[in-house]
Structure formats: C-alpha cells, structure tokens
Amino acid sequence: MEIILKQDVDNLGNKDQIVNVRPGYANNYLIPQGYATAATPSAKKVLAEKIKQQAHKEAKMVADAQAVADKLAGVAVAIVAKAAEGGKIFGSVTAAQVADAIEAKGFQIDKRNVKVDAIKQIGEYKAVVKIYKDIKAEVAVSVTAEAAAETPAAE
Known part of the structure; x- marks a missing residue:
C-alpha cells in the first residue's frame, strides 16, 4: 500500500515522501497515529504541488542567504x-x-x-x-x- 508520510518516521522515510508499506501497518498504525495518509491520486497531485512550492521558497531562501x-x-x-x-x-x-x-x-x-x-x-x-x-x-x-x-x- 502506498502512503504519504506527514512527518519523519524512523526506518521508513521522511516527511512528504511516498513509501510502500504493508496495508496492516498503514491502516492500523501509521494513518491512525497521524504519521501518514493514503497515497490517492488526488493526494499525490496535492503533494506534487506542495513540493513544487517548497522548492520555489527554498530557492528564494538560498538566494537571500547567499546575498547576506x-x-x-x-x-x-x-x-x-x-x-x-x-x-x-x-x-x-x-x-x-x-x-x-x-x-x-x-x-x-x-x-x-x-x-x-x-x-x-x-x-x-x-x-x-x-x-x-x-x-x-x-x-x-x-x-x-x-x-x-x-x-x-x-x-
């Protein structure tokens, strides 16, 4: 089962990463604890847009920091x-x-x-x-x- 991590999880992945896990682990632990959401097609599109915006913000922060x-x-x-x-x-x-x-x-x-x-x-x-x-x-x-x-x- 594909899931999108909402935060870093040890031995699994980092925030905003799509990972494959067993359905029981996802449905019984990760999703109820708020560590992940199901990787539906719409959730993947939202994640892609979020990553794109973060990359733009990151580039601006790096440029500003380099100027300083x-x-x-x-x-x-x-x-x-x-x-x-x-x-x-x-x-x-x-x-x-x-x-x-x-x-x-x-x-x-x-x-x-x-x-x-x-x-x-x-x-x-x-x-x-x-x-x-x-x-x-x-x-x-x-x-x-x-x-x-x-x-x-x-x-």
Missing part, C-alpha cells in the same frame, strides 16, 4: 577585552560577544549560529557564521586590549 553571506564576508569586527601584560585575556571572547559585535554592524544573526574557537589571546581570528543550512560566512574578528584607566597615585 556575501555582505557578511567583508565585515570585520573589533572586540575590546581586559587583558594582562602578555596579551592573555581574562576569561575568553565568546560567540555571544562576536554575535553582538556583528549585530552592531547591522546584521541580524543568532549567537547560536556563530562558531568561534576559544579566543584567549589578543590578536586576529576568524569566526564562522552559519546563515542558512550549508551557507556560511567567515568574519574577521580583531581582539584588542582594553586601555587601562589612569589612576592617581596615592600621596
């Missing part, structure tokens, strides 16, 4: 951190700090999409920002030491 990635690739951000004399940072620069610096440049990104190695020294680094699925952009990150405030000497 191209703009973001030329961006360099500077982060100021407290550091010791040797250039070692107190703590480390996190992905959230890099994300905030990128957002200050006018880009809307989520800190969970920023991947950066442990930054524990003053210097130049690269951060990878995931824009959409396989589209990523590298951002130059410059970490500088915070200027020490002059304190008057006690007399």
